[in-house]
Amino acid sequence: MHFALSEDQRVLQRTTDEICAQLFAVSPVGDARADGGALRAKLWSKLAELDLVGLLVPEHQGGAGGSLTDACVVAEALGRHIAPVPYVGTAIAAAALLRFGDGPDESLARLCRGDAYSVLLDGGLDDPAGTATVAFDWVDGALGVALSPDGRATVHDLVDVDPITDVDPLHRLARVRPVPAGEASGDGARRARAVAWTGAAALLTGLADGALRQSVDYAREREQYDRPIGSFQAVKHLCADMLFDVETSRSITYGASWAAEHAPIDEAERVASAAKAHAGAAAIRVCETGIQVLGGIGVTQEHDAHLRLRCAHLHHAAFGNSDAPLVLLAGRLLEKV
Amino acid sequence: MDLRDSPEEARFRGRLCAWLKENVPADPEPAVLAERWPYMRAFQQHLYRGGWVALSYPEEVGGQGLGPMEEAILSEELGRANAPTLLPLGHLGRPLLRYGTGEQRRRYLPPLLASDEIWCQGFSEPQAGSDLAALRTRAVREDDAWVLNGHKTWTSYGVFADFCLLLARTDPDAVRHRGISAFIVPLSAPGVTVRPIVLANGDEEFAELFLDDVRIPAENILGRPEDGWRIAMDVVNYERGAVETGYLPKFERYLSELAEFVKTRTSAPDRATLRALGEAAAALEVLRMHCLRTLSDRASGAPPGPESSIDKLLMTAVEQKLMALSLSLLTDTAVPGRAEWFDRYLYGRAGSIYGGSAQIQRNILAERLLGLPRSPA
Numbered sequence: 001m002h003f004a005l006s007e008d009q010r011v012l013q014r015t016t017d018e019i020c021a022q023l024f025a026v027s028p029v030g031d032a033r034a035d036g037g038a039l040r041a042k043l044w045s046k047l048a049e050l051d052l053v054g055l056l057v058p059e060h061q062g063g064a065g066g067s068l069t070d071a072c073v074v075a076e077a078l079g080r081h082i083a084p085v086p087y088v089g090t091a092i093a094a095a096a097l098l099r100f101g102d103g104p105d106e107s108l109a110r111l112c113r114g115d116a117y118s119v120l121l122d123g124g125l126d127d128p129a130g131t132a133t134v135a136f137d138w139v140d141g142a143l144g145v146a147l148s149p150d151g152r153a154t155v156h157d158l159v160d161v162d163p164i165t166d167v168d169p170l171h172r173l174a175r176v177r178p179v180p181a182g183e184a185s186g187d188g189a190r191r192a193r194a195v196a197w198t199g200a201a202a203l204l205t206g207l208a209d210g211a212l213r214q215s216v217d218y219a220r221e222r223e224q225y226d227r228p229i230g231s232f233q234a235v236k237h238l239c240a241d242m243l244f245d246v247e248t249s250r251s252i253t254y255g256a257s258w259a260a261e262h263a264p265i266d267e268a269e270r271v272a273s274a275a276k277a278h279a280g281a282a283a284i285r286v287c288e289t290g291i292q293v294l295g296g297i298g299v300t301q302e303h304d305a306h307l308r309l310r311c312a313h314l315h316h317a318a319f320g321n322s323d324a325p326l327v328l329l330a331g332r333l334l335e336k337v
Numbered sequence: 338m339d340l341r342d343s344p345e346e347a348r349f350r351g352r353l354c355a356w357l358k359e360n361v362p363a364d365p366e367p368a369v370l371a372e373r374w375p376y377m378r379a380f381q382q383h384l385y386r387g388g389w390v391a392l393s394y395p396e397e398v399g400g401q402g403l404g405p406m407e408e409a410i411l412s413e414e415l416g417r418a419n420a421p422t423l424l425p426l427g428h429l430g431r432p433l434l435r436y437g438t439g440e441q442r443r444r445y446l447p448p449l450l451a452s453d454e455i456w457c458q459g460f461s462e463p464q465a466g467s468d469l470a471a472l473r474t475r476a477v478r479e480d481d482a483w484v485l486n487g488h489k490t491w492t493s494y495g496v497f498a499d500f501c502l503l504l505a506r507t508d509p510d511a512v513r514h515r516g517i518s519a520f521i522v523p524l525s526a527p528g529v530t531v532r533p534i535v536l537a538n539g540d541e542e543f544a545e546l547f548l549d550d551v552r553i554p555a556e557n558i559l560g561r562p563e564d565g566w567r568i569a570m571d572v573v574n575y576e577r578g579a580v581e582t583g584y585l586p587k588f589e590r591y592l593s594e595l596a597e598f599v600k601t602r603t604s605a606p607d608r609a610t611l612r613a614l615g616e617a618a619a620a621l622e623v624l625r626m627h628c629l630r631t632l633s634d635r636a637s638g639a640p641p642g643p644e645s646s647i648d649k650l651l652m653t654a655v656e657q658k659l660m661a662l663s664l665s666l667l668t669d670t671a672v673p674g675r676a677e678w679f680d681r682y683l684y685g686r687a688g689s690i691y692g693g694s695a696q697i698q699r700n701i702l703a704e705r706l707l708g709l710p711r712s713p714a
Contacts, residue, residue: 001341001633003634004630228709230703231709236712237696240707243702244651248647251626254626326615326619327612328615330610330618333592
């Protein structure tokens with residue numbers, strides 16, 4: 001057993017961080033509001049070009065044949081920079097559903113080349129029971145992926161697409177003509193869900209880490225009473241709490257990144273559930289605390305802090321918010337005793 | 338990342354599981370410390386004879402010469418086997434291993450690891466709690482002896498202990514952290530008085546130590562004079578982990594007990610109960626993975642540093658979450674065992690105080706890991 005990123009994964013981390021830092025030197029706000037999505041498109045094609053969109057797709061199906069840990073490294077870096085791309089939706093959740101739910105090979109190959117695929121969920125962003133009505137992490141021209149009632153992943157052209165004005169302008173949702181969809185019961189579908197939970201947890205961890213870094217930088221610079229506010233214990237303890245949340249999210253998320261892919265399905269689900277529930281609650285706490293450390297600027301649109309918090313709420317809500325994973329964990333525990 | 342057992346680890350786990358199956362006592366762990374202590378100690382001694390204690394200590398001092406990952410496996414399997422609680426003293430061998438002379442390691446480590454001799458920590462004093470460097474206990478060199486005078490408090494398991502790893506000031510002119518040395522003090526020495534302190538839950542786990550002209554041989558200093566602070570920081574870093582203290586399996590057992598309670602009370606628990614159970618289960622998963630990560634980092638041979646404050650805060654958070662869950666489940670005064678759980682809950686309040694309070698841990702994280710400026714004293 002060893003619990004550590006490989007040298008290649010550390011390079012992947014630096015690469016993704018650098019690309020984002022270059023593209024979003026100013027802020028994703030500009031991209032979300034002003035440039036009609038040019039930066040978003042630029043980043044997405046860069047990720048596809050580097051084979052990072054198809055990390056979860058095996059080589060024989062046209063993908064990069066990476067691991068879920070690799071994909072989590074990328075998702076975390078994208079979260080750190082609040083990157084406005086549908087990575088969790090397409091590269092992780094949809095790719096996992098197509099791969100483990102025996103979706104069409106051709107769709108996997110197209111996904112790797114950068115075509116967007118939206119996972120179809122119910123109105124509460126949960127596993128649909130009967131019909132799916134909402135496309136998660138939707139972009140113009142995306143195809144939909146749903147778990148059909150017979151337990152296989154099916155691809156749908158989206159009809160009657162009606163974009164939803166929801167909490168996160170960088171990761172969009174759209175209402176679509178209902179598609180028949182069932183709940184995850186077979187091993188493949190359950191594994192796909194565990195992978196989606198873990199991917200969301202990785203993005204959430206990155207969001208929290210970005211908030212922590214911003215807060216710490218600010219607390220070192222900003223002076224009140226003739227000293228940096230970071231020298232006051234009240235502020236220090238807020239930052240320490242953020243660090244605690246970030247590092248514990250990292251531990252469970254990277255543990256899940258291995259388990260969701262390699263462990264027997266019950267264990268995969270157990271660890272992934274914990275990752276989703278913990279990283280979701282932690283990211284919201286950390287983004288809220290980050291706003292507190294920033295003070296006034298943090299509650300304006302002149303800063304990204306609100307986008308970070310919005311993004312954290314959306315990804316916490318995705319795939320059954322914390323309820324589904326917690327109830328699953330409780331059920332497992334009660335079966336065991 | 339690879340969380341699979343290597344072939345050696347898998348063999349180790351297999352042997353361990355087989356041994357636990359045969360050797361975990363069937364009788365329940367007594368609720369009262371006076372009865373629980375001999376029960377825990379007997380199991381720990383038995384575990385040692387089986388070859389499952391001090392896994393990552395070298396063989397020449399009574400260890401198994403294995404690594405941190407075996408320690409992680411042991412924690413996991415003790416939890417699964419519902420084994421008795423370990424004596425939370427696993428961290429006290431570390432300073433002897435790292436700073437002890439060859440003679441000290443030979444004399445003290447084997448019986449310490451075997452739990453044949455019990456050790457305690459003489460750090461805190463009435464005037465030196467969070468501010469440990471304010472300690473006043475003095476050690477003065479007289480010929481071939483050190484003479485100790487002072488007063489220690491909150492000494493865990495002091496009433497059961499044979500030896501104390503004790504911090505004392507050897508240079509009265511040095512500032513604070515400097516001028517402190519670490520000593521090996523036999524509690525049987527003339528001039529040592531041990532007074533038990535009863536915890537809120539009724540257990541005599543704490544003690545005060547009074548040292549009046551206690552003479553110990555010159556060779557009973559650990560490390561060099563003035564090494565005391567470094568040694569103390571090493572000890573607390575180890576103490577802050579859930580593996581060295583054996584808390585991970587203990588918490589696993591608590592969670593199983595609470596789940597059993599839910600199961601016996603109702604066949605269809607409500608959503609709030611399920612969520613609360615799920616929260617506790619998630620917290621334990623996080624703790625388990627975090628411990629694995631911590632131990633994996635340690636496999637490179639580096640002792641733990643300030644990041645152990647995260648482990649400590651996490652361990653405390655898990656314990657207090659479990660106890661909050663127990664209070665929310667055991668609301669009916671007619672429930673058998675309610676009072677015992679309440680005592681565990683009270684004990685859980687200590688988690689965020691001993692080993693450096695939760696506030697001190699936050700200062701460490703902010704200053705040592707995040708590089709925020711030190712607060713003006």
